[in-house]
Amino acid sequence: MRLAGPLRVLAVILTVGATWILASAILGTDGGIVLVRQLLSAPNDQPTPEPRPRRYKCGLPSPCPEKHFAFRIVSGAANVIGPKICLEDHILVSSVKNNVGRGLNIALVNGVTGELLDTKHFDMWAGDVGELLKFLRPLHEGTLVFAASYDDPSTKLNEEARRLFEELGSSAIRELAFRDSWVFVGAKGIDSKSPFEQRMKNSKLTNKYEGWPEALEMDGCVPQRPPEEA
CATH class of the missing domain: 4.10.810 (Virus Scaffolding Protein; Chain A)
Structure with missing residues:
Protein backbone atom coordinates (compact mmCIF):
# COMPACT_ATOMS: atom_id res chain seq x y z
CA MET A 1 0.00 0.00 0.00
CA SER A 41 15.68 3.92 -33.24
CA ALA A 42 17.17 0.55 -32.46
CA PRO A 43 19.02 0.58 -29.14
CA ASN A 44 22.07 -1.10 -30.62
CA ASP A 45 22.43 1.24 -33.62
CA GLN A 46 26.09 2.29 -33.81
CA PRO A 47 27.92 4.59 -36.22
CA THR A 48 29.35 2.69 -39.17
CA PRO A 49 33.05 2.12 -38.47
CA GLU A 50 35.56 3.60 -40.86
CA PRO A 51 36.85 0.98 -43.32
CA ARG A 52 40.37 -0.19 -42.66
CA PRO A 53 42.99 1.19 -45.05
CA ARG A 54 43.67 -1.33 -47.79
CA ARG A 55 47.01 -3.09 -47.51
CA TYR A 56 49.11 -3.40 -50.63
CA LYS A 57 52.15 -5.57 -51.32
CA CYS A 58 54.94 -5.20 -48.77
CA GLY A 59 52.75 -2.70 -46.88
CA LEU A 60 52.99 0.05 -49.51
CA PRO A 61 50.36 2.81 -49.19
CA SER A 62 49.32 2.38 -52.84
CA PRO A 63 49.72 -0.32 -55.48
CA CYS A 64 52.58 -0.31 -57.94
CA PRO A 65 51.91 0.25 -61.64
CA GLU A 66 51.87 -2.70 -64.00
CA LYS A 67 55.27 -4.19 -64.81
CA HIS A 68 56.74 -2.95 -61.52
CA PHE A 69 57.84 -4.85 -58.42
CA ALA A 70 56.76 -3.60 -54.98
CA PHE A 71 59.52 -3.59 -52.37
CA ARG A 72 60.30 -2.48 -48.85
CA ILE A 73 63.74 -2.50 -47.20
CA VAL A 74 64.51 -1.84 -43.54
CA SER A 75 68.11 -1.62 -42.37
CA GLY A 76 69.27 -3.16 -39.14
CA ALA A 77 68.78 -1.25 -35.90
CA ALA A 78 72.14 -0.90 -34.11
CA ASN A 79 73.48 -4.45 -33.58
CA VAL A 80 70.22 -5.73 -32.10
CA ILE A 81 67.47 -5.95 -34.74
CA GLY A 82 68.33 -7.41 -38.12
CA PRO A 83 67.36 -5.93 -41.48
CA LYS A 84 64.38 -6.95 -43.60
CA ILE A 85 63.91 -7.08 -47.37
CA CYS A 86 60.43 -7.62 -48.87
CA LEU A 87 59.61 -8.00 -52.57
CA GLU A 88 56.12 -8.51 -53.98
CA ASP A 89 54.84 -9.42 -50.50
CA HIS A 90 57.50 -12.10 -50.05
CA ILE A 91 60.08 -11.70 -47.28
CA LEU A 92 63.49 -12.37 -48.80
CA VAL A 93 65.70 -11.46 -45.85
CA SER A 94 64.83 -11.20 -42.16
CA SER A 95 65.78 -12.38 -38.68
CA VAL A 96 62.73 -14.66 -38.74
CA LYS A 97 64.12 -16.42 -41.82
CA ASN A 98 67.46 -16.65 -40.02
CA ASN A 99 69.40 -15.33 -43.02
CA VAL A 100 70.77 -12.01 -41.74
CA GLY A 101 74.17 -11.13 -40.37
CA ARG A 102 76.43 -8.26 -39.42
CA GLY A 103 77.60 -6.16 -42.34
CA LEU A 104 75.90 -6.09 -45.74
CA ASN A 105 72.76 -8.16 -46.34
CA ILE A 106 72.09 -8.66 -50.04
CA ALA A 107 69.33 -10.28 -52.10
CA LEU A 108 69.72 -10.91 -55.83
CA VAL A 109 66.53 -10.98 -57.92
CA ASN A 110 65.78 -11.75 -61.56
CA GLY A 111 64.82 -8.38 -63.03
CA VAL A 112 62.40 -9.94 -65.52
CA THR A 113 60.48 -12.45 -63.39
CA GLY A 114 61.07 -11.16 -59.85
CA GLU A 115 62.40 -14.60 -58.86
CA LEU A 116 64.79 -14.69 -55.92
CA LEU A 117 68.21 -15.84 -57.10
CA ASP A 118 70.27 -15.75 -53.91
CA THR A 119 70.70 -14.08 -50.52
CA LYS A 120 73.90 -13.66 -48.56
CA HIS A 121 75.34 -11.49 -45.80
CA PHE A 122 78.93 -10.31 -45.61
CA ASP A 123 80.70 -9.31 -42.41
CA MET A 124 82.29 -5.95 -43.14
CA TRP A 125 83.94 -5.66 -39.72
CA ALA A 126 85.87 -8.91 -39.35
CA GLY A 127 85.07 -10.76 -42.58
CA ASP A 128 86.78 -11.14 -45.95
CA VAL A 129 85.78 -8.61 -48.60
CA GLY A 130 86.88 -11.15 -51.19
CA GLU A 131 83.66 -13.09 -50.56
CA LEU A 132 81.62 -10.00 -51.40
CA LEU A 133 83.62 -9.46 -54.59
CA LYS A 134 83.03 -13.06 -55.70
CA PHE A 135 79.33 -12.51 -55.16
CA LEU A 136 79.07 -9.26 -57.15
CA ARG A 137 81.51 -9.77 -60.03
CA PRO A 138 79.57 -12.39 -62.05
CA LEU A 139 76.14 -10.75 -61.95
CA HIS A 140 74.15 -10.96 -65.18
CA GLU A 141 72.67 -7.93 -66.91
CA GLY A 142 69.33 -6.95 -65.41
CA THR A 143 69.88 -8.59 -62.02
CA LEU A 144 68.30 -6.53 -59.25
CA VAL A 145 70.40 -6.02 -56.14
CA PHE A 146 68.76 -5.24 -52.79
CA ALA A 147 71.12 -4.30 -49.95
CA ALA A 148 70.62 -3.40 -46.29
CA SER A 149 73.18 -2.61 -43.60
CA TYR A 150 73.37 -4.18 -40.16
CA ASP A 151 75.78 -2.91 -37.49
CA ASP A 152 78.85 -1.99 -39.59
CA PRO A 153 78.56 -2.13 -43.41
CA SER A 154 81.82 -0.53 -44.52
CA THR A 155 85.07 -1.16 -42.65
CA LYS A 156 86.23 -3.92 -45.00
CA LEU A 157 85.00 -2.26 -48.20
CA ASN A 158 87.85 -1.68 -50.64
CA GLU A 159 88.10 0.27 -53.88
CA GLU A 160 86.82 -2.56 -56.07
CA ALA A 161 83.82 -3.26 -53.84
CA ARG A 162 82.79 0.39 -53.86
CA ARG A 163 83.24 0.58 -57.63
CA LEU A 164 81.03 -2.49 -58.14
CA PHE A 165 78.24 -0.86 -56.14
CA GLU A 166 78.70 2.34 -58.14
CA GLU A 167 78.22 0.32 -61.32
CA LEU A 168 74.95 -0.96 -59.82
CA GLY A 169 73.76 2.64 -59.45
CA SER A 170 74.87 3.66 -55.97
CA SER A 171 75.72 7.30 -55.40
CA ALA A 172 76.40 7.01 -51.64
CA ILE A 173 78.77 4.04 -51.52
CA ARG A 174 81.87 6.27 -51.62
CA GLU A 175 80.79 8.00 -48.41
CA LEU A 176 79.50 4.89 -46.62
CA ALA A 177 81.44 4.71 -43.37
CA PHE A 178 81.71 2.85 -40.06
CA ARG A 179 78.28 1.96 -38.64
CA ASP A 180 76.33 4.10 -41.10
CA SER A 181 72.80 2.92 -41.89
CA TRP A 182 72.28 2.16 -45.59
CA VAL A 183 69.57 0.74 -47.85
CA PHE A 184 69.91 0.40 -51.59
CA VAL A 185 68.29 -1.07 -54.70
CA GLY A 186 70.35 -1.22 -57.87
CA ALA A 187 70.71 -3.29 -61.02
CA LYS A 188 73.46 -4.76 -63.13
CA GLY A 189 73.74 -2.72 -66.32
CA ILE A 190 71.89 0.35 -65.02
CA ASP A 191 72.78 3.42 -67.11
CA SER A 192 72.06 6.02 -64.42
CA LYS A 193 72.10 6.48 -60.67
CA SER A 194 69.49 4.51 -58.76
CA PRO A 195 66.64 6.55 -57.22
CA PHE A 196 66.34 3.94 -54.46
CA GLU A 197 69.05 4.65 -51.91
CA GLN A 198 69.25 6.15 -48.42
CA ARG A 199 72.16 6.67 -46.05
CA MET A 200 72.18 7.82 -42.44
CA LYS A 201 75.57 8.91 -41.12
CA ASN A 202 76.89 7.58 -37.84
CA SER A 203 77.28 10.69 -35.68
CA LYS A 204 77.39 11.16 -31.92
CA LEU A 205 75.35 14.33 -32.34
CA THR A 206 72.44 12.71 -34.16
CA ASN A 207 72.57 8.98 -33.38
CA LYS A 208 69.32 7.49 -32.16
CA TYR A 209 71.10 4.62 -30.44
CA GLU A 210 74.32 4.76 -28.49
CA GLY A 211 76.96 4.29 -31.17
CA TRP A 212 74.53 3.80 -34.09
CA PRO A 213 72.20 5.99 -36.17
CA GLU A 214 68.52 5.14 -36.55
CA ALA A 215 67.34 2.38 -38.84
CA LEU A 216 66.29 3.36 -42.36
CA GLU A 217 63.12 2.26 -44.11
CA MET A 218 62.55 2.62 -47.83
CA ASP A 219 59.83 1.36 -50.16
CA GLY A 220 58.83 1.86 -53.76
CA CYS A 221 58.21 0.28 -57.16
CA VAL A 222 61.07 -1.08 -59.24
CA PRO A 223 60.48 -1.29 -63.01
CA GLN A 224 60.38 -4.81 -64.37
CA ARG A 225 63.01 -5.48 -67.01
CA PRO A 226 61.52 -6.35 -70.44
CA PRO A 227 62.36 -9.95 -71.44
CA GLU A 228 63.99 -8.88 -74.68
CA GLU A 229 66.54 -6.84 -72.71
CA ALA A 230 67.51 -9.69 -70.42
Missing part, protein backbone atom coordinates in the same frame (compact mmCIF):
# COMPACT_ATOMS: atom_id res chain seq x y z
CA ARG A 2 2.86 2.37 0.72
CA LEU A 3 3.99 2.15 -2.93
CA ALA A 4 0.63 3.21 -4.35
CA GLY A 5 1.38 6.93 -4.04
CA PRO A 6 4.79 6.91 -5.77
CA LEU A 7 3.48 4.62 -8.52
CA ARG A 8 0.62 6.98 -9.22
CA VAL A 9 3.06 9.89 -9.47
CA LEU A 10 5.30 7.92 -11.85
CA ALA A 11 2.31 6.97 -14.02
CA VAL A 12 1.24 10.62 -14.23
CA ILE A 13 4.77 11.71 -15.23
CA LEU A 14 4.99 9.05 -17.95
CA THR A 15 1.55 9.94 -19.27
CA VAL A 16 2.36 13.65 -19.39
CA GLY A 17 5.71 12.95 -21.05
CA ALA A 18 4.17 10.70 -23.68
CA THR A 19 1.45 13.24 -24.38
CA TRP A 20 4.02 16.02 -24.81
CA ILE A 21 6.15 13.95 -27.19
CA LEU A 22 3.13 13.01 -29.31
CA ALA A 23 1.84 16.57 -29.42
CA SER A 24 5.26 17.93 -30.35
CA ALA A 25 5.60 15.42 -33.15
CA ILE A 26 2.13 16.24 -34.52
CA LEU A 27 2.70 19.98 -34.33
CA GLY A 28 6.17 19.71 -35.89
CA THR A 29 8.21 20.80 -32.88
CA ASP A 30 11.84 19.86 -33.44
CA GLY A 31 12.48 18.66 -29.91
CA GLY A 32 9.61 16.19 -30.00
CA ILE A 33 10.56 14.86 -33.44
CA VAL A 34 14.15 14.29 -32.38
CA LEU A 35 13.06 12.53 -29.21
CA VAL A 36 10.59 10.32 -31.09
CA ARG A 37 13.32 9.36 -33.55
CA GLN A 38 15.62 8.50 -30.68
CA LEU A 39 12.97 6.38 -28.99
CA LEU A 40 12.09 4.58 -32.21
Whole structure:
Protein backbone atom coordinates (compact mmCIF):
# COMPACT_ATOMS: atom_id res chain seq x y z
CA MET A 1 0.00 0.00 0.00
CA ARG A 2 2.86 2.37 0.72
CA LEU A 3 3.99 2.15 -2.93
CA ALA A 4 0.63 3.21 -4.35
CA GLY A 5 1.38 6.93 -4.04
CA PRO A 6 4.79 6.91 -5.77
CA LEU A 7 3.48 4.62 -8.52
CA ARG A 8 0.62 6.98 -9.22
CA VAL A 9 3.06 9.89 -9.47
CA LEU A 10 5.30 7.92 -11.85
CA ALA A 11 2.31 6.97 -14.02
CA VAL A 12 1.24 10.62 -14.23
CA ILE A 13 4.77 11.71 -15.23
CA LEU A 14 4.99 9.05 -17.95
CA THR A 15 1.55 9.94 -19.27
CA VAL A 16 2.36 13.65 -19.39
CA GLY A 17 5.71 12.95 -21.05
CA ALA A 18 4.17 10.70 -23.68
CA THR A 19 1.45 13.24 -24.38
CA TRP A 20 4.02 16.02 -24.81
CA ILE A 21 6.15 13.95 -27.19
CA LEU A 22 3.13 13.01 -29.31
CA ALA A 23 1.84 16.57 -29.42
CA SER A 24 5.26 17.93 -30.35
CA ALA A 25 5.60 15.42 -33.15
CA ILE A 26 2.13 16.24 -34.52
CA LEU A 27 2.70 19.98 -34.33
CA GLY A 28 6.17 19.71 -35.89
CA THR A 29 8.21 20.80 -32.88
CA ASP A 30 11.84 19.86 -33.44
CA GLY A 31 12.48 18.66 -29.91
CA GLY A 32 9.61 16.19 -30.00
CA ILE A 33 10.56 14.86 -33.44
CA VAL A 34 14.15 14.29 -32.38
CA LEU A 35 13.06 12.53 -29.21
CA VAL A 36 10.59 10.32 -31.09
CA ARG A 37 13.32 9.36 -33.55
CA GLN A 38 15.62 8.50 -30.68
CA LEU A 39 12.97 6.38 -28.99
CA LEU A 40 12.09 4.58 -32.21
CA SER A 41 15.68 3.92 -33.24
CA ALA A 42 17.17 0.55 -32.46
CA PRO A 43 19.02 0.58 -29.14
CA ASN A 44 22.07 -1.10 -30.62
CA ASP A 45 22.43 1.24 -33.62
CA GLN A 46 26.09 2.29 -33.81
CA PRO A 47 27.92 4.59 -36.22
CA THR A 48 29.35 2.69 -39.17
CA PRO A 49 33.05 2.12 -38.47
CA GLU A 50 35.56 3.60 -40.86
CA PRO A 51 36.85 0.98 -43.32
CA ARG A 52 40.37 -0.19 -42.66
CA PRO A 53 42.99 1.19 -45.05
CA ARG A 54 43.67 -1.33 -47.79
CA ARG A 55 47.01 -3.09 -47.51
CA TYR A 56 49.11 -3.40 -50.63
CA LYS A 57 52.15 -5.57 -51.32
CA CYS A 58 54.94 -5.20 -48.77
CA GLY A 59 52.75 -2.70 -46.88
CA LEU A 60 52.99 0.05 -49.51
CA PRO A 61 50.36 2.81 -49.19
CA SER A 62 49.32 2.38 -52.84
CA PRO A 63 49.72 -0.32 -55.48
CA CYS A 64 52.58 -0.31 -57.94
CA PRO A 65 51.91 0.25 -61.64
CA GLU A 66 51.87 -2.70 -64.00
CA LYS A 67 55.27 -4.19 -64.81
CA HIS A 68 56.74 -2.95 -61.52
CA PHE A 69 57.84 -4.85 -58.42
CA ALA A 70 56.76 -3.60 -54.98
CA PHE A 71 59.52 -3.59 -52.37
CA ARG A 72 60.30 -2.48 -48.85
CA ILE A 73 63.74 -2.50 -47.20
CA VAL A 74 64.51 -1.84 -43.54
CA SER A 75 68.11 -1.62 -42.37
CA GLY A 76 69.27 -3.16 -39.14
CA ALA A 77 68.78 -1.25 -35.90
CA ALA A 78 72.14 -0.90 -34.11
CA ASN A 79 73.48 -4.45 -33.58
CA VAL A 80 70.22 -5.73 -32.10
CA ILE A 81 67.47 -5.95 -34.74
CA GLY A 82 68.33 -7.41 -38.12
CA PRO A 83 67.36 -5.93 -41.48
CA LYS A 84 64.38 -6.95 -43.60
CA ILE A 85 63.91 -7.08 -47.37
CA CYS A 86 60.43 -7.62 -48.87
CA LEU A 87 59.61 -8.00 -52.57
CA GLU A 88 56.12 -8.51 -53.98
CA ASP A 89 54.84 -9.42 -50.50
CA HIS A 90 57.50 -12.10 -50.05
CA ILE A 91 60.08 -11.70 -47.28
CA LEU A 92 63.49 -12.37 -48.80
CA VAL A 93 65.70 -11.46 -45.85
CA SER A 94 64.83 -11.20 -42.16
CA SER A 95 65.78 -12.38 -38.68
CA VAL A 96 62.73 -14.66 -38.74
CA LYS A 97 64.12 -16.42 -41.82
CA ASN A 98 67.46 -16.65 -40.02
CA ASN A 99 69.40 -15.33 -43.02
CA VAL A 100 70.77 -12.01 -41.74
CA GLY A 101 74.17 -11.13 -40.37
CA ARG A 102 76.43 -8.26 -39.42
CA GLY A 103 77.60 -6.16 -42.34
CA LEU A 104 75.90 -6.09 -45.74
CA ASN A 105 72.76 -8.16 -46.34
CA ILE A 106 72.09 -8.66 -50.04
CA ALA A 107 69.33 -10.28 -52.10
CA LEU A 108 69.72 -10.91 -55.83
CA VAL A 109 66.53 -10.98 -57.92
CA ASN A 110 65.78 -11.75 -61.56
CA GLY A 111 64.82 -8.38 -63.03
CA VAL A 112 62.40 -9.94 -65.52
CA THR A 113 60.48 -12.45 -63.39
CA GLY A 114 61.07 -11.16 -59.85
CA GLU A 115 62.40 -14.60 -58.86
CA LEU A 116 64.79 -14.69 -55.92
CA LEU A 117 68.21 -15.84 -57.10
CA ASP A 118 70.27 -15.75 -53.91
CA THR A 119 70.70 -14.08 -50.52
CA LYS A 120 73.90 -13.66 -48.56
CA HIS A 121 75.34 -11.49 -45.80
CA PHE A 122 78.93 -10.31 -45.61
CA ASP A 123 80.70 -9.31 -42.41
CA MET A 124 82.29 -5.95 -43.14
CA TRP A 125 83.94 -5.66 -39.72
CA ALA A 126 85.87 -8.91 -39.35
CA GLY A 127 85.07 -10.76 -42.58
CA ASP A 128 86.78 -11.14 -45.95
CA VAL A 129 85.78 -8.61 -48.60
CA GLY A 130 86.88 -11.15 -51.19
CA GLU A 131 83.66 -13.09 -50.56
CA LEU A 132 81.62 -10.00 -51.40
CA LEU A 133 83.62 -9.46 -54.59
CA LYS A 134 83.03 -13.06 -55.70
CA PHE A 135 79.33 -12.51 -55.16
CA LEU A 136 79.07 -9.26 -57.15
CA ARG A 137 81.51 -9.77 -60.03
CA PRO A 138 79.57 -12.39 -62.05
CA LEU A 139 76.14 -10.75 -61.95
CA HIS A 140 74.15 -10.96 -65.18
CA GLU A 141 72.67 -7.93 -66.91
CA GLY A 142 69.33 -6.95 -65.41
CA THR A 143 69.88 -8.59 -62.02
CA LEU A 144 68.30 -6.53 -59.25
CA VAL A 145 70.40 -6.02 -56.14
CA PHE A 146 68.76 -5.24 -52.79
CA ALA A 147 71.12 -4.30 -49.95
CA ALA A 148 70.62 -3.40 -46.29
CA SER A 149 73.18 -2.61 -43.60
CA TYR A 150 73.37 -4.18 -40.16
CA ASP A 151 75.78 -2.91 -37.49
CA ASP A 152 78.85 -1.99 -39.59
CA PRO A 153 78.56 -2.13 -43.41
CA SER A 154 81.82 -0.53 -44.52
CA THR A 155 85.07 -1.16 -42.65
CA LYS A 156 86.23 -3.92 -45.00
CA LEU A 157 85.00 -2.26 -48.20
CA ASN A 158 87.85 -1.68 -50.64
CA GLU A 159 88.10 0.27 -53.88
CA GLU A 160 86.82 -2.56 -56.07
CA ALA A 161 83.82 -3.26 -53.84
CA ARG A 162 82.79 0.39 -53.86
CA ARG A 163 83.24 0.58 -57.63
CA LEU A 164 81.03 -2.49 -58.14
CA PHE A 165 78.24 -0.86 -56.14
CA GLU A 166 78.70 2.34 -58.14
CA GLU A 167 78.22 0.32 -61.32
CA LEU A 168 74.95 -0.96 -59.82
CA GLY A 169 73.76 2.64 -59.45
CA SER A 170 74.87 3.66 -55.97
CA SER A 171 75.72 7.30 -55.40
CA ALA A 172 76.40 7.01 -51.64
CA ILE A 173 78.77 4.04 -51.52
CA ARG A 174 81.87 6.27 -51.62
CA GLU A 175 80.79 8.00 -48.41
CA LEU A 176 79.50 4.89 -46.62
CA ALA A 177 81.44 4.71 -43.37
CA PHE A 178 81.71 2.85 -40.06
CA ARG A 179 78.28 1.96 -38.64
CA ASP A 180 76.33 4.10 -41.10
CA SER A 181 72.80 2.92 -41.89
CA TRP A 182 72.28 2.16 -45.59
CA VAL A 183 69.57 0.74 -47.85
CA PHE A 184 69.91 0.40 -51.59
CA VAL A 185 68.29 -1.07 -54.70
CA GLY A 186 70.35 -1.22 -57.87
CA ALA A 187 70.71 -3.29 -61.02
CA LYS A 188 73.46 -4.76 -63.13
CA GLY A 189 73.74 -2.72 -66.32
CA ILE A 190 71.89 0.35 -65.02
CA ASP A 191 72.78 3.42 -67.11
CA SER A 192 72.06 6.02 -64.42
CA LYS A 193 72.10 6.48 -60.67
CA SER A 194 69.49 4.51 -58.76
CA PRO A 195 66.64 6.55 -57.22
CA PHE A 196 66.34 3.94 -54.46
CA GLU A 197 69.05 4.65 -51.91
CA GLN A 198 69.25 6.15 -48.42
CA ARG A 199 72.16 6.67 -46.05
CA MET A 200 72.18 7.82 -42.44
CA LYS A 201 75.57 8.91 -41.12
CA ASN A 202 76.89 7.58 -37.84
CA SER A 203 77.28 10.69 -35.68
CA LYS A 204 77.39 11.16 -31.92
CA LEU A 205 75.35 14.33 -32.34
CA THR A 206 72.44 12.71 -34.16
CA ASN A 207 72.57 8.98 -33.38
CA LYS A 208 69.32 7.49 -32.16
CA TYR A 209 71.10 4.62 -30.44
CA GLU A 210 74.32 4.76 -28.49
CA GLY A 211 76.96 4.29 -31.17
CA TRP A 212 74.53 3.80 -34.09
CA PRO A 213 72.20 5.99 -36.17
CA GLU A 214 68.52 5.14 -36.55
CA ALA A 215 67.34 2.38 -38.84
CA LEU A 216 66.29 3.36 -42.36
CA GLU A 217 63.12 2.26 -44.11
CA MET A 218 62.55 2.62 -47.83
CA ASP A 219 59.83 1.36 -50.16
CA GLY A 220 58.83 1.86 -53.76
CA CYS A 221 58.21 0.28 -57.16
CA VAL A 222 61.07 -1.08 -59.24
CA PRO A 223 60.48 -1.29 -63.01
CA GLN A 224 60.38 -4.81 -64.37
CA ARG A 225 63.01 -5.48 -67.01
CA PRO A 226 61.52 -6.35 -70.44
CA PRO A 227 62.36 -9.95 -71.44
CA GLU A 228 63.99 -8.88 -74.68
CA GLU A 229 66.54 -6.84 -72.71
CA ALA A 230 67.51 -9.69 -70.42
